[in-house]
Amino acid sequence: GAGVSQSPSNKVTEKGKDVELRCDPISGHTALYWYRQSLGQGLEFLIYFQGNSAPDKSGLPSDRFSAERTGGSVSTLTIQRTQQEDSAVYLCASSLRGSQETQYFGPGTRLLVL
Amino acid sequence: DQQVKQNSPSLSVQEGRISILNCDYTNSMFDYFLWYKKYPAEGPTFLISISSIKDKNEDGRFTVFLNKSAKHLSLHIVPSQPGDSAVYFCAASSNSWGKLQFGAGTQVVVTP
Numbered sequence: 001g002a003g004v005s006q007s008p009s010n011k012v013t014e015k016g017k018d019v020e021l022r023c024d025p026i027s028g029h030t031a032l033y034w035y036r037q038s039l040g041q042g043l044e045f046l047i048y049f050q051g052n053s054a055p056d057k058s059g060l061p062s063d064r065f066s067a068e069r070t071g072g073s074v075s076t077l078t079i080q081r082t083q084q085e086d087s088a089v090y091l092c093a094s095s096l097r098g099s100q101e102t103q104y105f106g107p108g109t110r111l112l113v114l
Numbered sequence: 115d116q117q118v119k120q121n122s123p124s125l126s127v128q129e130g131r132i133s134i135l136n137c138d139y140t141n142s143m144f145d146y147f148l149w150y151k152k153y154p155a156e157g158p159t160f161l162i163s164i165s166s167i168k169d170k171n172e173d174g175r176f177t178v179f180l181n182k183s184a185k186h187l188s189l190h191i192v193p194s195q196p197g198d199s200a201v202y203f204c205a206a207s208s209n210s211w212g213k214l215q216f217g218a219g220t221q222v223v224v225t226p
Contacts, residue, residue, distance in 0.1 A: 043214070045213040100146045
């Protein structure tokens with residue numbers, strides 16, 4: 001498809017387990033973003049990749065969260081030792097270049113930590 | 115801290131009337147503003163944007179107004195349609211960094 005895709009669409013895990021969330025950006029988009037939306041909250045920035053530059057990790061809430069982007073395309077967000085407060089919808093977005101560009105979002109991964 | 119604020123969590127409007135959604139920001143570095151629409155269980159969909167060099171941008175039924183001195187922007191939807199019922203997010207960014215700061219969203223319900 002032409003849009004941003006994310007997998008899995010839903011993930012239920014037990015507290016303390018690790019999870020990996022995947023994002024496939026729009027082909028040709030050099031910028032990729034991860035956000036999350038907790039219940040009843042707005043979208044919270046997590047991390048931003050732009051081309052070959054060092055990622056902006058300023059939004060990651062703890063060192064249990066990490067992300068990588070391989071080959072300038074697919075990205076994986078990893079949450080280690082999940083906690084119940086990690087339960088949220090994790091959204092990925094991509095844009096053609098970076099700042100002042102429209103970001104296009106995927107459908108999100110709904111994570112529930114029991 | 116919340117740099118982008120949408121103070122109205124919900125808005126109910128009659129079909130055919132105007133919907134006005136408001137957004138305030140505190141960071142004077144913001145120079146690009148966007149509105150997104152979100153249906154349940156879907157990702158946000160881009161609606162309209164405005165650069166700080168403009169004070170108005172129009173696209174069909176959607177118009178965004180920017181008042182830089184007041185650090186305020188608004189989205190007008192005219193005429194409102196039942197399919198417009200969704201959560202609307204205001205977002206802002208700066209030329210110096212790409213990440214978006216989002217407001218908490220406004221739930222719009224368009225009634226027949």
